[in-house]
Amino acid sequence: MESSKxxxxxxxxxxxxxxxxxxxxxxxxxxxDVRKRVEQHFSGAPIDPREDVLRKKAVDVEVFTTRNEVEALILENNLIKRFKPALNVMLKDDKTYPYIKVTKEEYPRVLLTRRLLDDGATYLGPYTSPSAARLTIKHLRQVFPIRSCSLELGKKSYRPCLDYYIKLCSAPCAHFISKEDxxxxxxxxxxxxxxxxKRVLAQLYEEMEEASSQLRFEEAARLRDRIFALERISTKQFAQLPGWADYDVFAVSGDVGAVLHFRKGALxxxxxxxxxxxxxxPKEKLVAEFIELFYSSGRIPSATVIAEVSKEDAHVLKSWLITKNPECEVRPPKNLKEKELLEMCYANLPQTTKEDALKELARILKIQSARVIHGFDVSNLGASYPYVSAVCFKDGEPDRRNYRVYKIKWVKGQNDFAMIREAVFRHARHIKSGELPKPDLILIDGGPIQLSYAKQALLMAHTDTPVIxxxxxxxxVYDTEGKELRLPRSNPALQILQHVRDEAHRFALKHHRKKRRKESLKSALEEVKGIGRVRLSRILERYxxxxxxKKANLDSLCKIPGISKTLAQRILFVIKERQTSP
Structure with a gap:
């Protein structure tokens, strides 16, 4: 790069x-100091192989100035997500465990999610078990009855749903509670x-005594019930180890990072x-970049983040993370207890890489390679909306550009086996035409019968791709000859197959739900007098x-060709009726 630049x-x-x-x-x-840092990249001997590659390939530099280092860190993270540069550290998969999300709305709601967004919401977790997370939400809503619905609340009043009557919601939709309360x-x-x-419990006791002293006995009784419920939950959920604080502990090795979450001493x-x-x-730099990416998607850090990072990186990370949690500090372990936590985190790192797992899979199945795997799963509701999903994995990672969904055309009624045969046959034709990459292995969700139908399809398509x-x-696992293979749950080869199978299932469900929502919309619009096939297709194209x-208004509907003001009013009326019905 030119020195003048x-x-x-x-x-x-x-x-x-x-x-x-x-x-x-x-x-x-x-x-x-941008100029000083860029000069460092090109002065002296390269400090690591990445810098060596950077010097050889970089011919230009673009600069974005900010007011401080924290703003620079946030902007850096956004640009990495946007450009996906080859020499930066990036997360490959970031949807491991569910989180409890409390939305940022006028009347916030609670839900369970695996997607962490930088949307201002509060994310709490992660939870290793989705059922445990749902149970936690249910128990806490008995104490703090907040809504879980997706209604857009405002001045309009709605009829309270079942949650209100079973005391899981205070019905802000019906204005049964003030915004402040x-x-x-x-x-x-x-x-x-x-x-x-404990602080919340003390506050509830104080409010109960105040209500009782002012002779507001019904309110005092409600507060008493909430106190009893919270005490029951705290006994079950919040066992503590003496003297332990909240920690997030980070470890990175090779192409994988691990994070352990301790709250009040409990993992x-x-x-x-x-x-x-x-x-x-360098290891310290890799860990710092991993921490930055980890918290960039909406997660809230604990009071103490333990990791092997330099003082400079720890200072920068802390300056940013205190905007999410004012009590947060970032540092290496400073006593024996914290060193043990870090060692535990390293012990939780997988001992094999995905490359090793794929080689192990190929060895077990006696095939040449397992770098490219296509996975299939059936999704239907009885005989309605029959679809088969096909996902593609390259080197153990999803290749979403080569995902496909096959709407079943040739099979009548509910016959999952025949559906697999049709989808695999049609998929094989796309592979032969060059539209899709040739797989080293095909994986079917199911047992020996599903496997036999997939083999029939490949025979019809004149292809010899191994299928299990x-x-x-x-x-x-049923291998290429239909023989049973029972691998340990900890086997990395089995975990690769589970990942492909589960991703095919997730993709099939996603498409199926999308189709059902579209059909639900069609059925709603068909109730409206004056909407025929042409107008229906125009509305569906726009919405x-x-x-x-539901978010449309009168003006936006009237912009659709063929939709008059009167017809738009009828559409909004039907949609609102569906929205307010319990």
Whole structure:
């Protein structure tokens, strides 16, 4: 890179983006002094292999100045997500465990999610068991009855749903509670999940005594019931180990990172996340970049983040993380107890890489390679909406560009076996035409019968691709000859197959739900007098789901060709009726 270009850069905090000859971003970095940091990249001997590659490929640099280092860190993270530069560390999979989400709305609601977004909401967790997370929500809503529905609340009043009558919701939709009192419930809900249940309990006792002294006995009784319920929950959920604080502990090795979550001394969750990292990055730098990416998707850090990071990186990370949790500090372990936690985190890292797991899978199945795997799963509701999903994995990672969904055309009635045969046959034709990559292995969700139908399809398509199946519950593998293989649950080869199978199932369900929502919208619109086939297709083109149509207004509907003001009013009336019906 030309030295004149570097000398023209400002001595200000900001983000710099190195680009190659084609203008493609290859590395994004941040600095307190952009010019000084860029000069360091090109002075002296390269400190690691990544910097060596950077010097050879970088021909241009673009700079974004910020007011401080924290803003630079946030911008750096956003640009990494946007450009996906080859020389930056990036998360590969980030949807491991469910979180409890409390939305940022006028009347917040609670839900369970695996998607962490930087949307201002509060995310609490992770939870290793979805059923345990749902049970936690249910128990806490008995104490703090906040809503879980997706209604857009405002001035309009709705009829309360069943949750109100079974005391899981205080019905803000029906204006049965003031906004101020409702937000107090939300605050209590979040505080308990953060571990501050003793403070919340003391506050409830104080409110109960005040209500009793003012002769508001019904309110005092409600507070008493909430106190009893919270005490029962705290006995079950919040056992403590003396003298222990809240920790998030980080460890990284190779292409995988692990995070252990301790709350009040109890291990409440573990996340193992695959990462994409250039070779040769110093360990401290790799861990710091992993932490930055981990918390960038909406997670709230604990009071103490334990990791092997430098003082400089720890300071930068803390400056950013205190905007999410004012009590947060980032540092290496400083006593024997914390060193043991870090050792435990390293012990939770997988001992084999995905490359090793794929080689092990190929060895077990006696095939040449398992780098490219296609997985199939059937999704239907009785004989309605029959679909088969086909997912593609390359080197153990989802290749979503080559996902397909096959609407069943040739099979009448509910015959899952024949559906698999049709989908595999049609899929094989796409592979032969070059539309899809040729797989090293095909995986069918099911047992020996599903496997035999898939083999029939491949025989019809004149292809000899190895095909196996994986049965749920027992997790039995049926190999290319139909023989049973019972692998240990900890076997990395089995875990690869489970990942492919589960992803095919998730993709099939996603498409099936999308189709059902569209059919639900069609049935709603068919109730409206004056909507025929042509108008229906125009509305569906503009509003493909019932949820999107609920957000429409009179003006936007009237912009659709053939939709008059009167007809638009009829549509809105029918949609609102469906929305308010219990």
């Amino acid at each position: 570097i000398k023209s850069l400002p001595h200000l905090p900001g983000v710099y983006v190195f680009k190659d000859e084609s203008g493609t971003p290859i590395y994004v970095g941040k600095a307190v 409702y937000l107090k419930l939300v605050e209590g809900f979040v505080s308990v999940l953060k571990g501050s249940y 409440v969750g573990r996340e193992v996340i695959r990462i994409k990292a250039p070779q040769g990055i 199946s994986l049965a749920k519950k027992e997790e039995v 493909p789901t019932l949820e999107s149509l």
